[in-house]
Structure formats: C-alpha cells, structure tokens
Amino acid sequence: MEVISRNATQLCDLYEITKEDIEAVREFKPVAIDKIPEMVDSWYKWLKTTAEFQEYFADPLTLHRVQKLQLSFWEEFFDANINDQYVSSRKSVGEVHARIGLSQEIYLAGVDHFLSLFIEILLAQDWDNAKINKVRRALNKIAHMDMTIIVQSYEHVVNQKITAQSKTLMAMSTPVTQLWDGLLLLPVVGLIDSRRAQDIMDNTLNHISQHHAQSFILDISGVAVVDTAVANHLIKITKATKLMGCECIISGLSPAVAQTIVELGIDVGTIRTTANLKAAIGIAFQKLNMKIVKQ
Amino acid sequence: MTISIRSEDDVHYARHEGIEYANSIGMETLDSTKVSIIISELAHNIIKYAKKGFIRFSKVTNEINTGILIEAIDNGPAIHDIEKALKDNYSTGGSLGLGLPGIKRISDDLIIHSSKEKGTHIKVTYWKK
Numbered sequence: 240m241e242v243i244s245r246n247a248t249q250l251c252d253l254y255e256i257t258k259e260d261i262e263a264v265r266e267f268k269p270v271a272i273d274k275i276p277e278m279v280d281s282w283y284k285w286l287k288t289t290a291e292f293q294e295y296f297a298d299p300l301t302l303h304r305v306q307k308l309q310l311s312f313w314e315e316f317f318d319a320n321i322n323d324q325y326v327s328s329r330k331s332v333g334e335v336h337a338r339i340g341l342s343q344e345i346y347l348a349g350v351d352h353f354l355s356l357f358i359e360i361l362l363a364q365d366w367d368n369a370k371i372n373k374v375r376r377a378l379n380k381i382a383h384m385d386m387t388i389i390v391q392s393y394e395h396v397v398n399q400k401i402t403a404q405s406k407t408l409m410a411m412s413t414p415v416t417q418l419w420d421g422l423l424l425l426p427v428v429g430l431i432d433s434r435r436a437q438d439i440m441d442n443t444l445n446h447i448s449q450h451h452a453q454s455f456i457l458d459i460s461g462v463a464v465v466d467t468a469v470a471n472h473l474i475k476i477t478k479a480t481k482l483m484g485c486e487c488i489i490s491g492l493s494p495a496v497a498q499t500i501v502e503l504g505i506d507v508g509t510i511r512t513t514a515n516l517k518a519a520i521g522i523a524f525q526k527l528n529m530k531i532v533k534q
Numbered sequence: 535m536t537i538s539i540r541s542e543d544d545v546h547y548a549r550h551e552g553i554e555y556a557n558s559i560g561m562e563t564l565d566s567t568k569v570s571i572i573i574s575e576l577a578h579n580i581i582k583y584a585k586k587g588f589i590r591f592s593k594v595t596n597e598i599n600t601g602i603l604i605e606a607i608d609n610g611p612a613i614h615d616i617e618k619a620l621k622d623n624y625s626t627g628g629s630l631g632l633g634l635p636g637i638k639r640i641s642d643d644l645i646i647h648s649s650k651e652k653g654t655h656i657k658v659t660y661w662k663k
C-alpha cells in the first residue's frame with residue numbers, strides 16, 4: 240500500500256503551523272516543563288487500571304525507560320524544532336506501538352491526558368486572553384500533527400505485518416505430495432491470485448519432472464471463488480502439465496463454483512473435473528492400471 | 535461502503551467485504567458467491583486496465599426484494615467499444631474475455647458508462663434469489 244509521506248515543511252504547511260505558533264509553544268515551555276514528571280506519574284496511575292499495563296509496563300525497568308522516553312517526547316514537543324529529525328522521532332513512536340501491538344486507543348488517550356493537563360496549566364496563568372488563545376491554538380496544531388504522523392506510521396507497520404503474514408502463508412501453501420508412484424496431489428485452500436498461481440505452476444511442474452508423474456490431482460474444494468482470473472490460471476496449469484505428459488484432474492468443484500463457472504461462460508474444454516477427491520483418485524488409479532480392493 | 539482498489543490484495547479484501555455484506559442482507563452461499571464473482575471481475579478490470587479505482591456497494595430494495603448494487607469507478611482510459619466488451623471472448627488484455635459478459639449473465643442489471651473524459655463507471659444490481 241502506498242503511503243503519502245510528507246516532510247517537516249509540508250506537515251507544517253498542512254497544519255498551518257507558523258513561526259508564531261512555534262514561538263508561543265516555546266514560551267509556554269518553562270511553565271509546563273516542570274510539571275511533566277508529575278503528569279507522567281498521573282498518566283501511569285490511570286494506565287495501571289487498564290489491561291495493557293500488565294502486558295507492557297509491569298516490568299519496572301521497562302516502565303522507567305518508557306517514562307524517560309515520554310519526558311523527552313514532550314521536551315521535543317515544546318522545543319518545537321519541527322524538522323525531518325523531529326518527524327522521524329514521531330514516526331518511530333508509531334512504529335514501536337504497532338510492532339508491540341499497543342493499541343491506538345491507549346496512545347490517543349495518553350495524548351488527551353497530557354493535552355488537557357497542559358490546557359489546565361495554561362488557563363491558570365495570568366496572561367491575557369489573546370495570549371492564552373494563541374498558545375492553545377499552537378499546542379493543538381502541533382499535537383495534531385504529532386498524532387497524524389504517529390497514526391500513519393502505526394498503520395504502515397500494520398500493513399507491512401499483514402503483507403508479511405500473507406507471504407508466509409503463501410510460501411507454505413503449495414504442498415505437492417506424492418500419493419502413489421506416478422500420482423501427485425495438491426490440495427489448494429484459500430485464494431488463488433497470480434502470485435500463488437505461479438507458485439502452484441512452478442511447484443507442480445518441478446514435482447512432475449522429479450517423480451515422472453502421470454497423473455496430477457488439483458483439489459480446489461477449499462477455494463470458494465472461481466472467477467475468470469482463477470479459471471485462466473487453472474487452465475494454464477492444466478495445459479502445462481499436459482505438455483509434460485501428465486494428466487491433470489481438478490477435483491472438489493462445489494455446486495456454487497460449478498454454477499458460476501457455467502454462467503461466466505468458461506469453457507473447461509478437455510479438463511477433467513470431479514465433484515470430490517475420491518472420484519479423482521478413482522480415475523487416476525484407473526489410468527495407472529490399478530485398483531483399490533477391500534481385503 | 536467504498537473500497538480503494540490498487541492491488542490484488544485489495545481485490546481480495548473487497549471480495550471479503552462483499553461476501554460479508556451480502557450475508558448481512560440475508561443472501562446465502564450461491565448468492566454471495568455470485569456477488570463475490572461480480573466484485574472480483576470488476577476489481578480485476580480496474581487493476582488491469584485503469585491501475586486504480588474504487589469498488590462500492592450498497593443495499594437496494596423494492597416492494598418485494600432486497601439486493602445489492604455494486605459499482606466500479608475508475609478514471610482510467612475507458613472502454614473503447616462497450617458493445618464488443620460485452621461479447622464473449624473479447625479481450626484487449628490477452629485473457630479469456632469473459633468478465634463483463636459473465637457479469638451480464640450472472641447479474642440482474644448491468645449499466646456501463648465509459649468515456650475518455652470521465653473514466654469508467656459500472657453499476658451492477660444483483661437481487662436476492
């Protein structure tokens with residue numbers, strides 16, 4: 240998935256963060272910064288009531304490390320040096336949360352916690368309204384920018400995780416096995432996309448050549464949808480196996496799949512198909528001049 | 535519900551959501567299989583011919599029945615000749631050429647708007663059987 244990635248200048252433009260905003264936040268820093276350790280404490284007091292606390296922060300060493308990171312996070316926030324390094328430090332927060340599986344909920348609750356405490360402190364200053372409003376706007380803009388960067392990088396890692404998982408599944412998913420001398424079986428479960436179709440093709444042809452197979456059963460009872468793309472792949476696979484002197488039988492066509500194949504108008508031509516694996520094995524054994532008999 | 539289509543993974547995701555949606559309005563296996571085929575064909579065409587676009591589905595009702603309206607929207611190069619595109623085995627992409635004619639047979643209604651300026655907007659209605 241494509242992610243639009245903005246650099247620091249573009250992000251400032253997007254959130255209309257001006258020099259005045261940055262100055263306002265910096266001006267607020269001396270007032271707020273001393274209170275942050277206290278805020279961190281009260282945050283973890285709340286966090287202790289959640290299930291997440293036990294999972295992520297129960298270990299005192301970890302807790303100490305994370306609290307220190309939090310202090311420097313807010314220090315950076317009030318320094319407001321919004322450059323690419325600032326952006327990448329925010330990104331890494333999102334990435335870490337995603338990798339460890341800490342939910343966005345907890346993170347967003349945290350932002351809310353700190354932001355409302357900042358506003359509390361701000362309102363207690365005897366500054367004029369104009370100044371208070373200016374600082375408030377500025378805090379909001381930068382906090383929102385932070386959230387966007389963090390949420391996006393979180394999402395990016397989650398997407399990468401999903402891609403990785405599907406790759407792993409894909410790699411495991413073409414277990415061609417030899418049922419008998421000259422007879423191969425490949426049960427396909429799940430989706431057939433072009434990557435997997437290529438995997439199936441490669442794997443099958445290799446096995447046919449290795450085992451001098453004469454019959455190959457492709458069982459698709461675990462495939463819910465046969466659209467034109469899947470049909471096209473199946474046709475190609477059966478054609479290639481035929482070229483290698485091996486007959487291909489496609490088994491496990493469910494009633495819904497059979498009906499939709501007909502409605503789509505797919506010509507299965509000379510491809511042998513059966514409703515279930517048992518029938519396919521029967522045909523294959525016949526071809527090998529063999530018979531299963533009851534003892 | 536609108537789903538962005540940019541890769542084969544998105545096609546699978548759209549199909550998955552489509553099946554859930556079909557089930558949620560009371561469709562059973564054969565119906566939801568057909569809905570998922572329609573989505574699959576439309577979404578594959580988007581990737582193949584327009585690179586990216588959207589699949590959208592919504593519920594339609596009349597006095598006696600419930601159905602699903604599936605739309606495919608893209609800003610791609612448009613379908614040259616809609617009449618030909620609806621003929622069996624016509625493909626400019628070297629495949630079976632059965633996607634659109636298949637949808638026509640499977641669905642209850644198929645409307646294609648396609649122009650170089652506005653791209654392609656296909657609307658397919660499928661009623662619960």
Ligand SMILES: Nc1ncnc2c1ncn2[C@@H]1O[C@H](COP(=O)(O)OP(=O)(O)OP(=O)(O)O)[C@@H](O)[C@H]1O
Pocket residue numbers: 467468471575579580582583584608610611612613614619620624625626627628629630631632633634635654
């Ligand atoms: N979204 C689109 N944008 C532009 N052209 C399209 C689009 N969808 C379909 N077409 C055109 O219509 C033709 C017919 O589409 P159809 O889905 O029936 O066949 P196909 O995609 O070529 O093959 P198959 O779907 O069987 O794999 C395509 O070859 C293409 O020229």
Ligand SMILES: [Mg+2]
Pocket residue numbers: 467575578579632633634
């Ligand atoms: Mg097509």
